[in-house]
Amino acid sequence: MAAVEDTHWWYGALHVLIGDAIRSRSARGRTILDAGCGTGAVLAQLDHAGTSIGIDLSPDALQFCQQRGLHALVRGDVNALPFPADTFDIVISSSVLYHQWVIDVGAAVREGKDRSG
Numbered sequence: 001m002a003a004v005e006d007t008h009w010w011y012g013a014l015h016v017l018i019g020d021a022i023r024s025r026s027a028r029g030r031t032i033l034d035a036g037c038g039t040g041a042v043l044a045q046l047d048h049a050g051t052s053i054g055i056d057l058s059p060d061a062l063q064f065c066q067q068r069g070l071h072a073l074v075r076g077d078v079n080a081l082p083f084p085a086d087t088f089d090i091v092i093s094s095s096v097l098y099h100q101w102v103i104d105v106g107a108a109v110r111e112g113k114d115r116s117g
């Protein structure tokens with residue numbers, strides 16, 4: 001993923017859509033969670049919008065994030081987010097819910113909703 005995320009058309013289009021959605025919700029100054037941040041391309045894009053934090057279960061993914069210069073990172077599971085309720089104004093979880101590590105999609109979605117109020 002890290003090798004193609006900045007150049008593949010799929011990721012490019014996805015990142016534009018996420019960026020447009022964030023901007024349309026006046027995200028400046030808001031706290032944003034990228035739940036399942038992967039190698040950090042979306043998280044890097046959010047850096048200008050507000051306070052952004054990335055969480056991922058994979059230490060390899062978080063290492064790629066660090067190589068991008070990202071440091072607001074937490075190793076954790078989207079099934080049990082390690083944040084109090086109402087911590088985030090916006091939660092993004094792109095290309096995550098289909099993953100084999102997400103045992104209960106409904107619970108993961110509720111977990112993100114609970115954290116964003």
